[in-house]
Amino acid sequence: MIAEGRTYVVMGLLDAESIAYAIGKTIVQFGGKVIYTVQNERMKKIFFDSSRNTKMTDEEKESLDIRFCDVTVADEVRDLFASTGPIAGVVHSIAFANPKTLLADGFHTDRMDDVTLSYHVSCASLATVVKYAQPVMPDGGGVVALSFDTRHVYPYYNWMGVHKSAMEALVRALARRHGRDNVRINAVSAGPLFTMAASKIPGFGQLSATWSSVSPLTWDATADRQAVADGVAFLLGPYARRITGHILPVDGGAAIVGGDLLESEKPPAPPHEQPHFEAKPRCTRS
């Protein structure tokens, strides 16, 4: 699914619940190498100390190649890709919004500094990342960002919904610009998953419960992290070699459904099909 033996940079690691971590594990399971990035020293400490990470052994944590990169600092992005050597792809799994002003009950317009920072981190930084990553992908490669349903409006998601729409437009613009470099830029639009970023969105539990009732394949905000990682791995790798500028929903099918599912349309439990492909022996999922 991904280019075996090649290196991928996965940006946006916070803890073991991060979508970035599921993606990184998937890349390794398919024979790739991973360089993770965390925002700064403090975030690395959270990764090593957090009680959320008790399911990982110290040995596992120490085995990861983790580097620092604040995506709002162009020099840090430049230095990161100057240090990686040739890579086959990049995952931008990063977003930020001040929950008090941008994910609040009202639609705030009085904190444009917060709006600007959120836009920079969650959208514009993708262009900075592509700018500095492209030279270390001389034969081309894949870039995948993470989005969330931009066709509907959700309570509290406010400015983040706006920034996700802008990010999807940026994916298309970058895809057009970098086709000549054989660099493909796509995004996965994921259904709701329980992560630290999601925990800042009021009513997220209710949103994820609703989601499972409107998805023809159903949706599990914990278990489907792996389905999202598989979708990202597909877009990153050579099986997607003629796909660029697209937003792939990995959402249990929720994006195409109007209204609620009828009782007769709901699948019986357990809803989760196993992947139809077999990972190679050393790539077996734990």
Ligand SMILES: NC(=O)c1ccc[n+]([C@@H]2O[C@H](COP(=O)([O-])OP(=O)(O)OC[C@H]3O[C@@H](n4cnc5c(N)ncnc54)[C@H](O)[C@@H]3O)[C@@H](O)[C@H]2O)c1
């Ligand atoms: N969790 C969901 O329900 C869901 C659904 C769809 C899309 N997404 C998207 O997935 C991506 C990953 O989020 P997650 O849910 O795994 O949460 P997460 O909190 O684990 O990851 C967010 C990451 O963004 C990083 N970040 C914030 N500001 C940064 C900066 N200036 N520089 C570098 N890194 C910075 C954080 O440190 C963190 O590692 C985000 O783009 C998010 O919007 C999440």
